[in-house]
Amino acid sequence: MKEKLYQSMIELTNGRWSSSLIKGFAQSNLSKKVIPAYIKYFNIDIDEIPCHVHEFLTLHDFFIRSLKKDSRMIDQSESGIISPVDATIETFGDITYDGIFHVKGKAYTLYDMLGSTKIGKEYENGKFMILYLSPAEYHRIHAPVDGKVTRQYLLGKKSFPVNKWGLAYGKETISGNYRLLTELQMPNEKHCFHVKVGAMFVNSIELTNKGTEWRKGEEVGYFSFGSTVVLLFQEGSIEFSKEIGPGKFVQMGEKVANML
Numbered sequence: 001m002k003e004k005l006y007q008s009m010i011e012l013t014n015g016r017w018s019s020s021l022i023k024g025f026a027q028s029n030l031s032k033k034v035i036p037a038y039i040k041y042f043n044i045d046i047d048e049i050p051c052h053v054h055e056f057l058t059l060h061d062f063f064i065r066s067l068k069k070d071s072r073m074i075d076q077s078e079s080g081i082i083s084p085v086d087a088t089i090e091t092f093g094d095i096t097y098d099g100i101f102h103v104k105g106k107a108y109t110l111y112d113m114l115g116s117t118k119i120g121k122e123y124e125n126g127k128f129m130i131l132y133l134s135p136a137e138y139h140r141i142h143a144p145v146d147g148k149v150t151r152q153y154l155l156g157k158k159s160f161p162v163n164k165w166g167l168a169y170g171k172e173t174i175s176g177n178y179r180l181l182t183e184l185q186m187p188n189e190k191h192c193f194h195v196k197v198g199a200m201f202v203n204s205i206e207l208t209n210k211g212t213e214w215r216k217g218e219e220v221g222y223f224s225f226g227s228t229v230v231l232l233f234q235e236g237s238i239e240f241s242k243e244i245g246p247g248k249f250v251q252m253g254e255k256v257a258n259m260l
Helices: 002-013 016-026 029-042 059-063 110-114 117-121 164-169
Strands: 080-082 087-094 100-103 106-109 127-132 140-142 147-155 179-185 191-197 205-207 219-223 228-233 238-240 255-259
Touching: 016 029, 016 059, 029 059, 087 100, 087 228, 106 110, 110 117, 110 228, 127 238, 127 255, 179 205
Parallel strands: none
Antiparallel strands: 080 255, 087 127, 100 106, 127 228, 140 219, 147 179, 179 191, 191 228, 205 219, 238 255
């Protein structure tokens, strides 16, 4: 009952008109006035920002803010795979032989996530990780590992919230949301998917690296609102770091796994 009610309320409010209204406000000069309150509400560390807060002309500009140089330490180990974002690790683990992985008690399939049974089968028995960015976080996205881009495509249209309530009660929260998928060939010759999942209302995922090569730690894009990154790894390609766990907050650059 609770799940059906939640989904009904989200469907009523998550339409094109509401998305346009919120996006329009965030990109308007009027939104600049709410930035101080936004910073206070989310307790954002402004010492990391390379300019004065008053220099942001809109709330959207603040959402996609950059950070001071060297404010994030990038793991330099040869086999290390890093978190591509500042985020909370919602969960991580094994993908089954038939392509299923579980998030907040809900089952998802690789085939829905990747939009292809053929591609999904390449990741059966692999590993997955879900990283959630709250609206307070640094919204720029970085490369988790050195890699050659082998596939890149868009799927989905609308987006359900990707917070803990959305993951628990939403309808196809991850596999049905608007998302930009990038597959990389890693240095160990195995492949991984870097899936950028759109947030409710504002389906805006911008790429800043449109080339065919990614370098670990470099910026590759940004979200215009809080969202989620899903990492998928082929069987026998990685092992997770013993330092991580569900609910742990990680900064971009922290090691979350090692290539095998």
